[in-house]
Each structure stands twice: as structure tokens, then as C-alpha cells.
Amino acid sequence: MRLVALALALLATGPAPSALQAQDLDCSNPLTQVEMTGCAAQAFEAADADLNLAYRMARDMARSLDQGLPADQIPAEIILRDAQRAWIPYRDQACEAESLLARGGSLQNQLFYMCLERLTRARTEDLRLFGEVN
Template identity: 55%
Template sequence: MHRILCLVALCATPVFAQDIDCENAMTQQAMNQCAHLEWQAADQDLNLAYGIAMAQAKSQDAYISQTDIPAATLLRNAQRAWIDFRDKACALEGTIARGGSMQPLLYWSCFARETRQRTESLRLFGEVN
């Protein structure tokens, strides 16, 4: 019986990302997968912006006194706090459809939206000269 369940689970795995037409997603499963892909793309952008912001923070730290908290430390701590906030806020947003097939769409859409907003903040900080 366990082998049959494993086989069913394998057959039910989602299609590969290149097989999804996110512009015309019609099923809830496809919309959920597209929302996850959107978050993954947003997360890649976030990581690039964080690297630029961290470089900026480190350059600011070149001339601080020993009593100042380094900007790089502040940025790292802020990013960790933001990740915790995003995770909790999006978990809450997903409860609008708790247990329903739309819950992943709400969850991943929230992740993408929050990540894009954070990316913009990091870009603004990273562009300071």
C-alpha cells in the first residue's frame, strides 16, 4: 500500500516550470505554481540588491568610530528581521483561504509582493553615494 501511495505522489508532482504558461494560467495549481515562480524571480532580484546594499554599508563602515555600530551589522540585522516579518505576515495572509487550494497562491503572492518592496528599499540604500 505504501508503494502505491508513493507512486501516486510521483504522478501528481507539478509540471516543470517551462511547461507553465503563467500568462494564461487557468487552473488553481498552475496559478499557485506561477505565484511561486514569481516569488523565486523576486528573491533573485532581492539577493542582488542585498549584495549592492551590503557593499554600500561596508564602504560606509570604513570611517566609523569604535563606538558606532557598523552599517553592515545594522543591514544584516534589519534583513533578518524583515525575513521574519515577511514569513509571518505572509503566513497570516494565506489564512484567508486556509486549507483551500488558493492558500498557496495567497502565500506566494504575498512573498513576491513583500520581496519586491524590500528589494526597492535595498536598491535605494545601495545607490547612496
């Protein structure tokens, strides 16, 4: 519910991140708050794409760990899936809380996206390490 409110706030404060991307933002030198927020959103979207690749790699590793698994044990693939499903709402809520440092201000959305990117990159590294274990 809070994320819905945040999404509505994003809409009220300026163009949606996808609209900002269409404007070809210069994220090496954003000049306005809208540009900074758009660049933070783009950075998160890139981090999320990396996360999805790392998750697939980790899932493949989990499947290989499950080969020959006794029937009374929970497959690693299911444990990994459930962990990822639990992590996503944790990340979103943690970033919502962190963004409250600028509640109601134009910086709030930028803080939210910056947090999403940071936590997503950290999770990506965790998944990469799991996926590389051999």
C-alpha cells in the same frame, strides 16, 4: 513551526514549485489552481533572486559607509544584516497570516506566494535605494 505545516500543505495539494517549473508552466495563461500556484511560486523565486542582488548592492554601500567608522559605533553592514535577518521572518509570518483568508482551500498557497512576491519586491526597492545612496 507554522511554515513547516504550510510546506506540508503545499506538498499535499500538488506538485512542488520546482516540479511545476519543470513542466514549463505558461504563466501568461495559467488554467488550473495548481498552475496558478506554480506561477505565483515562480514569481516569488524571481523576486527573491532580485532581492539577493539588491542586498549585495546595499551591503557594499554599507561597507563603504563603515570606512573610518569609530570603534564605538556599530558598523552599517551589521545593522543592515540584522535588519534583513529580522525582515525575513516578518515577511514569512505576515504572508502566512494573509494566506489565511483562504485557509484550507486551494487558493491559500497561491495567496501565500503572491504575498511573498509583493513584500519581497517592496523590500528589494528599499535595498536598492539604500545601495544607490552616494
